[in-house]
Amino acid sequence: MTPYISLKCARRAKSASRLALVAGLLLPCFAWTAGVPNPLQIHGFASQGFVLTSDNNFYGKSSDDGGSWDFRELGLNGSFRASPRLLTSLQLLSRRAGASSDDDIELDYAFLDYLVHSRETNQWGIRLGRVKNPMGFYNDTRDVAFTRPSIILPQSIYFDRARNVALSADGGQIYGEYRTHTGIFDFIFEVAAPRVDDLDTELALLGADRTGSLEDDVSYLARLMYERDGGRFRVAYSDLRVNIDYKPGSIDPSGPGSIQFLPKILSFQYNSEKWTLTSEIARREFRFNDLSAYIPFTEVTGESYYLHGTYRLTPSWETFLRYDVIYQNKDDRNGRKFEKRTGAPAHSQFAKDWTVGIRWDITPAWMFAMEHHWVDGTAWLPQRDNPDPLATVQRWRLFTFLVSFRF
């Protein structure tokens, strides 16, 4: 018990020192403002969801008769334009989602954004601090219900299992935009240390709470996006290289090792007045180096895609239909090889999810949404809500509704 607690303390201390560094960077920027009208903006959101499942647990004990109310998202952010070119932004986030997210207040992002060059046809700048990872269309605002196309994002790509790795990272970004008469090209390049020092990431990557710990290593992200006709047509390519080191514990069957997570995402969207069609396709490559004591393979590539159609009945009512697929290993789509080798169920290696939903924007500040999933497979079930893999059920249904407020 003790080693785990001390490890947790060490993790806390490390995050605290990072926080102090970020705060130190940000404070001087609030000290002066150079002729910017209304430089400060405060925004926030609060969402409460309910989840009921036929089998398996998602965001709490959802398979109990009464369902689960353990799904909450609260956020508060401030942005301050200290000078025409300097923007400082910070967001605090508190999230409850079953056993994995625990209501703790965390620093979601905090950075300085300096616009180095700004012209009508192009601009570029840099961001320093804790930045959001701009993967695909939705990752950088994944906890804000208003910005999602559904209550639960397509889990094949935006899976919650290792969410901290994807969420935000400490480092820097260079961003830029090139505007032509046919549209806007937009790029972001990021060098940062991912957030990996938590139990969920360890569960997702190493299968259990191992005696050692995961440590961040320098990681890279790039996203290129093209938007035509003010966003009527959007296409993006995201490429991520996450480097994580494994530091063994005192009595550890494994020596030091490392993990590379290399997802690539292609994203498409078409917007018309009534319709929005979105599709994202991902290929996720994992490499495990010197971790054979815990992971039975050295390399595995997963594949995901979804197709999502939204139809707006009126400006305040919309419905959607989505088909979402994930394969943990493209060379073992039905999971039979995995089952033979590990004894865990084959259906933990895939998930095919049909979803229908409806959303009502009651006022610009209030929103209500409801959706139903029919799922074949358990690949994206949160492990901490389903500790026994053998007790999970292959074919299951999920119903959820959510009320959200923002300002």
Add this chain to the structure above:
Amino acid sequence: MAIYVTNTERKRPRGTNARAGVLGVLLLSLFLTFSANAQTIVVNTTVPPTAISKTAVQAIFGMRMRTWPDDTPITVYVLKTSDPLHADFCKNVLGVFPHQLRRAWDRLVFSGTGQAPREVSSLNEMRERVAMTPGAIGYLPQDDVDDTLYKLEVR
């Protein structure tokens, strides 16, 4: 290519004849109902007259372009998303749908990479705020533009 800034010199003549007034109201309502180009982009008189493209105007109202060429910060004013005049402006002047613009602002605001536009509740407030705030931009029906503002013609 060029958007240029012109000073709107004319004030609307005030009708004294009741019949002309009624006719005017009828014509105005017909105009508002059928005209696709009722809205025009207006800017504060400090905005430098520079050539910028329609894509740049989309970038400004999409809150992605933060400064004018002379480094003056851009302050964007809009009506409420639910306002029919806002929808008309988005569709017919910017060439985007109001729902797209709203999502684009939300993405910036909640990822910390940008700020939301300032919302005003009436055309009068729009005119006053844009006239008062250096670097401000907004939109008004043609007939509501007076000489406290510059008109921005998009080409």
